[in-house]
Amino acid sequence: MDAMTKHEGRLFVPAQPTLWPGMLAARRPARAGFIPFSHPRAHWFYFARNGVWLAAKMLGLDQGEVLMPAYHHGVEVEALVDAGATPRFYRVGARWDVDVEDVARRIGPRTRALYLTHYAGFPGPVREMKRLAEQHGLVLIEDCALSLLSGEGSSPLGSTGDVGIFCLYKTLPVPDGGALVINGARSFSLPRLPAPPRTSTVSQLLSSLLENLELRGGRVGRSLRTIARRLGRSVVKGAGLQRVPVGTQHFDRGHVDLGMSALGQRIAAAQDLEAIVERRRRNYFLLLGRLRDVAAPLFNQLPPGVCPLFFPLLVDDKPRVLASLRESGVDAVDFWHRFHPACPASEFPEVADLRQRVVELPCHQDLSPELMQQVAERARVALAKQRTRRAQAVH
Numbered sequence: 279m280d281a282m283t284k285h286e287g288r289l290f291v292p293a294q295p296t297l298w299p300g301m302l303a304a305r306r307p308a309r310a311g312f313i314p315f316s317h318p319r320a321h322w323f324y325f326a327r328n329g330v331w332l333a334a335k336m337l338g339l340d341q342g343e344v345l346m347p348a349y350h351h352g353v354e355v356e357a358l359v360d361a362g363a364t365p366r367f368y369r370v371g372a373r374w375d376v377d378v379e380d381v382a383r384r385i386g387p388r389t390r391a392l393y394l395t396h397y398a399g400f401p402g403p404v405r406e407m408k409r410l411a412e413q414h415g416l417v418l419i420e421d422c423a424l425s426l427l428s429g430e431g432s433s434p435l436g437s438t439g440d441v442g443i444f445c446l447y448k449t450l451p452v453p454d455g456g457a458l459v460i461n462g463a464r465s466f467s468l469p470r471l472p473a474p475p476r477t478s479t480v481s482q483l484l485s486s487l488l489e490n491l492e493l494r495g496g497r498v499g500r501s502l503r504t505i506a507r508r509l510g511r512s513v514v515k516g517a518g519l520q521r522v523p524v525g526t527q528h529f530d531r532g533h534v535d536l537g538m539s540a541l542g543q544r545i546a547a548a549q550d551l552e553a554i555v556e557r558r559r560r561n562y563f564l565l566l567g568r569l570r571d572v573a574a575p576l577f578n579q580l581p582p583g584v585c586p587l588f589f590p591l592l593v594d595d596k597p598r599v600l601a602s603l604r605e606s607g608v609d610a611v612d613f614w615h616r617f618h619p620a621c622p623a624s625e626f627p628e629v630a631d632l633r634q635r636v637v638e639l640p641c642h643q644d645l646s647p648e649l650m651q652q653v654a655e656r657a658r659v660a661l662a663k664q665r666t667r668r669a670q671a672v673h
């Protein structure tokens with residue numbers, strides 16, 4: 279299913295994939311090889327952060343230290359802190375490269391675990407980290423919240439650490455969903471979690487369906503979406519309905535026991551996962567080819583097995599580039615601009631620079647090559663505006 283190109287001069291490129299109505303009825307067995315779907319010991323949650331929290335409790339990390347990357351979202355750090363662990367941070371370089379020697383240097387008597395994040399589908403040094411963890415008798419947590427369906431060659435991310443953690447709704451058009459997989463011989467008996475409030479599932483599904491309508495339906499779709507959003511907000515408020523939004527910035531203990539919705543499970547199971555990987559890779563390559571001459575790419579290639587979550591665009595004036603992209607209809611995202619307060623930012627200048635400069639350009643499965651061409655053009659315009667401002671500032 280491909281979205282058409284722009285309608286009536288106005289482009290709409292959502293940041294995340296949207297729900298196509300046919301997906302509500304589709305059935306397709308999940309393919310072997312894609313973790314967490316094919317994993318024998320997968321536990322499902324409302325969000326990935328719940329899996330981080332439970333992993334910390336389950337692995338007994340609540341009295342010790344966890345070595346985490348200085349380049350982090352923040353909510354995963356909050357989940358660990360809430361579970362009782364103490365985060366300590368290690369260096370990540372300017373190309374999202376984990377400094378394994380720095381990790382090794384920082385291991386101390388209170389260290390209980392190493393935490394590795396795979397950024398936007400690009401594999402971190404998981405085998406080196408595993409070796410290091412084994413040498414010191416530590417646990418390895420593999421955070422694949424941004425790396426669902428991704429692998430290093432034919433080895434799926436999330437299959438090497440003692441546990442792997444996934445977020446489903448960033449890559450698939452599901453209303454909610456996170457997963458924790460347990461690798462190795464240890465077995466844990468984990469509670470079955472209650473389903474989320476139905477209002478949450480329905481409102482998230484509706485909002486995704488409306489985005490899909492706007493993506494395909496141009497002006498009519500946009501007007502319908504605006505009306506439905508206003509109506510939806512007043513209904514939820516008026517009736518005092520409970521809604522738990524996804525994609526929020528902070529950990530909330532009140533939601534730690536929420537499970538994944540049955541509808542989310544069903545939609546996830548109906549996805550053509552291989553096609554999603556292929557489309558995301560195709561779209562990434564298209565952007566790489568069309569933007570390389572105006573912005574140095576963070577990665578010059580897409581290694582086999584990688585399923586990119588987005589295209590990381592390095593810019594000098596992030597607020598201006600984001601504003602220009604959004605004005606032109608591309609829902610670009612400000613990627614990770616804040617450090618968790620426990621992390622001493624001044625010790626990690628490369629990460630501080632990344633936080634200032636990385637913009638997330640969408641390259642997901644809903645976007646056709648024609649739309650990707652438009653995204654690339656809008657990005658070129660945004661970058662040109664940034665250059666003009668800089669030139670004016672110099673004179």
Ligand SMILES: Cc1ncc(COP(=O)(O)O)c(C=O)c1O
Nearest residue numbers: 325326327351354423445456525
């Ligand atoms: C690296 C990382 N881990 C964990 C999470 C938590 O994901 P969720 O929003 O599903 O709780 C995020 C969220 O963006 C993240 O970026």
